[in-house]
Amino acid sequence: MFQILKTENTINFMRWSRFAFVLSVLVILGSFASLATNKLNWGLDFTGGTLIEVGFEQPADLELIRESLDADGFGDAVVQNFGTTRDVMVRLRPRDGVKGEQLSQQILASIEKGTQQKVEVRRLEFLGPAIGDELTEAGGLAILASLLCILAYVSMRFEWRLATGAVAALAHDIIITLGIFSILKIEVDLTIVAALLTVVGYSLNDTVVVFDRIRENFRKMRKGDSPEVINSSITQTLSRTLITSGTTLFVVIALFVVGGANIHGFATALLIGITVGTYSSIYVASALALKLGVVREHLMPPQIETDEEFEQMP
CATH class of the missing domain: 3.30.70.3400 (Alpha-Beta Plaits)
Known part of the structure; x- marks a missing residue:
């Protein structure tokens, strides 16, 4: 278990949340613009x-x-x-x-x-083009089904403000990854669909770890306000995030460099997705939950009246 850090050792991540929000909005708008003009370079898996x-x-x-x-x-x-x-x-x-x-x-x-x-x-x-159409539909349904399942999972596990931040972070990662693919004209085939699903799972896992620590610290840190609790939680999980992302990136970079042309797109999608996903777990998921007004009362367990308390009631 991580130990609760003192305030002076906590990194003030939320200090830059406004700048990060503007940056994310600009990058997302640029991704949408590229997807609308350049579109995606569909591979033969989808076009035939x-x-x-x-x-x-x-x-x-x-x-x-x-x-x-x-x-x-x-x-x-x-x-x-x-x-x-x-x-x-x-x-x-x-x-x-x-x-x-x-x-x-x-x-x-x-x-x-x-x-x-x-x-x-x-x-x-x-x-053939008929097979390509079937693969396009199947790939789109796979991504949509995964996002719906994730939405249901985070809605049941977390308070709605945290759940909204988690879902927004996933959409943020997918849109930016596809936007970069559109800008660079990288061919999108079935391996890219697999990479996108991997990015979704990776980003969600990182966000859930941070949110679990936020929920735990809201119950332990009685004197801290919401920004202090969130900053402390992200700081405590930062070493875990950097170690996990770093070791994963080492493997993905190896695939990118020596894996050959067949998995080049797959490795590229993972490189982009892991980098953006690490950023979004801090400055999209957590920052959005803070903007939505998450406070200690929202995450405290419900009080259950005991039989003695019920008997003492007038």
């Missing part, structure tokens, strides 16, 4: 289409590949490096009347003609 990964003996000229594909009628193809400059990924949306294998052969022929190099196929995937 063909994905081809090829390897070259020499560094590939992406502009030359794009020009060759454009000349052969594939101007909508997305061409980018992955891993090294000799590895190229080409993504195309579905084409009516053209089978996936036939389309891949046409793409390979166009690339070899334009670059005058022999290429090696590393990966070839086909996905």
